[in-house]
Amino acid sequence: MTLARLFLMMFFSLTMATTGQAQHAEAEDWRLADADQISSDKYLILTVALADRARLSAVTDGIETTFGVPLTAEWPLQSIDVHCLVFDATDVTDVDALMRSMRQDVRIETVQRMQSFEVSAHSYTDTLFPLQWSLDRMDVVEAHAVSTGRGVTIGVVDTAIDQAHADLARQLQDTRDFVAASSAHSAETHGTAIAAVIAADATNGSGIVGVAPDAMLIGLRACWEEDGQPGRCSSFSLARALNFAILNQVAVINLSVGGRFDPLLEDLVLAALNAGIVVVAASGETQEKVFPAAIPGVIAAAGLKSNGIPAPMIDVISAAPGNRHRYVSGSSISAAHVSGVVALLLAARTDLTTFEVTQALQDAVVTSGTAMPMLNACAVLRAVTNTTMSCAQS
Known part of the structure; x- marks a missing residue:
């Protein structure tokens, strides 16, 4: 030694x-x-x-x-x-x-x-159209009358988040790099998009509004972008990021990644759940939940109710490196929306257990007209806070 x-x-x-x-x-x-x-x-x-x-x-x-x-x-x-x-x-x-x-x-x-893992998303480069249909579909603005996620810390295990982006600079409490041993990577597309869906600044007069705009983020870079792909991760980098999140007692861990079963990562996810941390993961793009969304106790987020908690995942506008914005899609984006709603819940009711959070989300999946079932943020807040707030989509 x-x-x-x-x-x-x-x-x-x-x-x-x-x-x-x-x-x-x-x-x-x-x-x-x-x-x-x-x-x-x-x-x-x-x-x-x-x-x-x-x-x-x-x-x-x-x-x-x-x-x-x-x-x-x-x-x-x-x-x-x-x-x-x-x-x-x-x-x-x-x-x-x-x-x-x-x-x-x-x-x-x-x-x-x-093991190798892939982030569950793909991006579009279409001209920006400033309309956040996902917030309307989930009644998020109505939910903000009760909670904006203040006081809740979310660990975003993903690629590097753009720390200088106007939509994220105020929300990022800290960033850590578990990929590069020598120097931190400045900004990558997928992590920036996920972070902004969760908690983009609602007070800067520009860009977009996050589902939980007053939540605090810790960017945990465990994935990297290469060959034009959204992101790749490994058992080692994900394990170190999860270890950091558990040790620092974040309230929520967002895992917008998916891959084959990994026993080390399962141990860490279960340790997070046992520590009272809510873990939200992307269910993947198929009918079967991918790992780690398939771990019992993890909240799986998807586009369809049959594969988890349904949340927006197609053509969602979000932040991109360089203070830009772009459309993104995939169950990664569903996970980001669900993590944001979890933050709204925990800010309003700090006493909720992980099981109670999961049950509240499941009970707040509603259908509006002929539309597919969707998680309704307003309905969740109304139920857990026993308020008489009016929800447009339920």
């Missing part, structure tokens, strides 16, 4: 013992790598016990020697009390056999391949 690492571990322990959890809790400065450079499934994620911090270095070195694979990155996930190790198995002929051997090692708790 290096003296630098020992010093960091002692400093972290003393800080937590004397001050409790900081406003934004940090983990030790362990070895990191750019997440987009270790996203192949030839990289393996292992977890080991976090309790005996003094032995972590020896355990890590021992695993590296025993199995002949180099350590690429490591990071403590204090929220589930494990230390996460990423090993490079690119040169291993039979990765599955290696994983079977690793699972027999008493030092190792779990072993899995690095």
Whole structure:
């Protein structure tokens, strides 16, 4: 163990013992790598016990020697009390056999391949038409008479949010980059759009209005944009972002991503739910819910009621990097709308449990005329606050 690492571990322990959890809790400065450079499934994620911090270095070195694979990155996930190790198995002929051997090692708790996830959306570049039909369809303006989300913090796990955008500068409480190990990325399209749907500033006299315009956002960059695609994420980057959100006790986590089942991420999502955090995820673009929306307790957001809580997902206007706006579509956008409504709920009723929030949303899905069923923000607020507010669409 290096003296630098020992010093960091002692400093972290003393800080937590004397001050409790900081406003934004940090983990030790362990070895990191750019997440987009270790996203192949030839990289393996292992977890080991976090309790005996003094032995972590020896355990890590021992695993590296025993199995002949180099350590690429490591990071403590204090929220589930494990230390996460990423090993490079690119040169291993039979990765599955290696994983079977690793699972027999008493030092190792779990072993899995690095998984990839995609953000569930696509964008259009049509000329901006300043009409937020989604707010009208969900009776959001009427709901703002009771709540605007003030005091609720939402962790947006996504690509990088444009911190300088006029619709978001006031709402962004903090941003963290769990993709780039060296320097933070400035702005990306998908995360900026999701953040603005949730909480775009309603007081700046320009741009758009968010579903919960007075909610506060923490941008947690766990995904990156490449080759013209909306965004890609990995088990490692998503795990670190979720760990940060749990440690800092955000009220809501928005996960507008989807992919195959991932046991490490499931553990973290369940830890978030057990901590009383409301988790909203995009259900995907098919009839079956994708992971992590399929985890019991997670609020799945979709375009159709049969696949989750229905919310607008087609041609929704939102913010884009460079102080611009554009139309976006996909169940990612549905998730952003639902996260915004959850913030309205929690601001109005701080005592609501995750189960009660889910039930309230389900009860507030209404049909207007011949239109498809849709979540109604006004109906939700009216029910949970026992007010006599008039809702146009219900």
